[in-house]
Amino acid sequence: MAAAKARSPELAGHPLPWASATHMQLPCAWLHQLSVHSITHTASSSSSSGGSTSSATSWLRECPKHGGPAAAGAWGAAAPLLRELWSGSGLADEVPALTREALVAALGPDWIGLPPAQAPCLLSSAPSCAAAELASWAGYYRLRGLPLESPAALLLDAVLTLHAAVVRVQQQLLLAARHGEQATAHADLPAAAAAMAGGRAGQAAAAALPQPLVLHLLGPRRELDAWPLLLELGCLLPPGQRIELHLVGPEVPPWAHGRGLRVGPPAAPPCGRQGCSCGRQAAAPGSEAVEQQAARVGSAGSEHAGGPAGWQTLFFWRGAWHEVAAEVEAKHGAPHAVVAPNAGLAAFMEWIPTGTWLLLQ
Ligand SMILES: [Zn+2]
Numbered sequence: 001m002a003a004a005k006a007r008s009p010e011l012a013g014h015p016l017p018w019a020s021a022t023h024m025q026l027p028c029a030w031l032h033q034l035s036v037h038s039i040t041h042t043a044s045s046s047s048s049s050g051g052s053t054s055s056a057t058s059w060l061r062e063c064p065k066h067g068g069p070a071a072a073g074a075w076g077a078a079a080p081l082l083r084e085l086w087s088g089s090g091l092a093d094e095v096p097a098l099t100r101e102a103l104v105a106a107l108g109p110d111w112i113g114l115p116p117a118q119a120p121c122l123l124s125s126a127p128s129c130a131a132a133e134l135a136s137w138a139g140y141y142r143l144r145g146l147p148l149e150s151p152a153a154l155l156l157d158a159v160l161t162l163h164a165a166v167v168r169v170q171q172q173l174l175l176a177a178r179h180g181e182q183a184t185a186h187a188d189l190p191a192a193a194a195a196m197a198g199g200r201a202g203q204a205a206a207a208a209l210p211q212p213l214v215l216h217l218l219g220p221r222r223e224l225d226a227w228p229l230l231l232e233l234g235c236l237l238p239p240g241q242r243i244e245l246h247l248v249g250p251e252v253p254p255w256a257h258g259r260g261l262r263v264g265p266p267a268a269p270p271c272g273r274q275g276c277s278c279g280r281q282a283a284a285p286g287s288e289a290v291e292q293q294a295a296r297v298g299s300a301g302s303e304h305a306g307g308p309a310g311w312q313t314l315f316f317w318r319g320a321w322h323e324v325a326a327e328v329e330a331k332h333g334a335p336h337a338v339v340a341p342n343a344g345l346a347a348f349m350e351w352i353p354t355g356t357w358l359l360l361q
């Protein structure tokens with residue numbers, strides 16, 4: 001919280017022209033203005049005083065007035081495809097797999113509620129050496145070919161927070177490796193970050209990520225209904241990186257508990273869809289060419305624990321983390337990072353047992 005406060009001048013000066021300082025005072029009007037006020041189908045949405053301008057599920061939870069469980073149904077009730085994917089299997093531990101192309105086709109063109117030029121392309125990997133670029137929204141937008149007018153950032157805070165956690169994991173691994181190689185040298189985090197920002201050292205650091213990389217996302221709510229956006233992580237990490245992401249929290253629907261699904265890797269851009277943002281992606285200065293990324297995707301390894309190279313697996317667990325973490329770890333191994341983006345750690349006593357569990361690990 002103190003860190004966020006210290007960054008307030010930086011946050012106030014962010015480059016997105018649609019984010020007014022007072023938008024949370026009139027969220028419905030503001031979201032209407034952005035044409036993304038989505039009041040939709042799953043719930044008894046008779047309270048749609050403002051009407052609906054979009055049926056895109058990804059925006060369903062963005063309005064604090066109309067997006068909560070009372071107005072829009074339980075968290076996860078509008079999650080696209082999950083029940084459909086799992087209904088074909090009677091086995092709870094069977095993990096259905098689909099390619100990104102199949103997923104995007106099944107979601108349909110309106111799911112994300114933005115024109116292709118304004119939405120991140122879930123089919124395409126970002127240019128390499130993304131860590132330094134992703135330190136700011138301007139850098140992220142440039143990297144993913146998005147115009148600053150796009151309100152996509154509103155949907156992406158969870159997945160970019162996850163990415164920031166992965167960068168920290170990379171930094172720690174790089175520091176550990178350096179300390180191992182040169183016990184007397186005194187490496188520091190900025191040096192490690194700089195190494196990751198480009199060049200061969202950056203590639204070495206990226207290659208050092210565990211396979212699969214296991215992440216726990218605690219307390220998911222709107223992320224349950226907008227789960228496909230979490231696949232943006234696979235677009236931002238190095239090609240071939242396997243990701244296992246566990247969504248753990250009391251708001252996970254009972255029908256999703258213990259279930260998982262696996263989605264294929266993104267390809268090198270462009271995806272071929274007319275006007276898609278991936279056609280305007282810009283590599284960071286000094287990073288290797290996108291074509292080389294494609295070669296690495298093509299040469300990625302074979303089947304391992306966590307699925308084939310580049311695949312991203314999502315699992316859902318209902319319950320407080322300290323209640324289910326032991327079961328999740330027994331089945332899938334310990335997490336490399338634990339992220340709680342909706343935590344309210346300073347406000348809610350319910351987090352104390354989870355915090356205690358984390359400290360004891
Ligand atoms: Zn509203």
Ligand SMILES: [Zn+2]
Nearest residue numbers: 121271276278
């Ligand atoms: Zn695309």
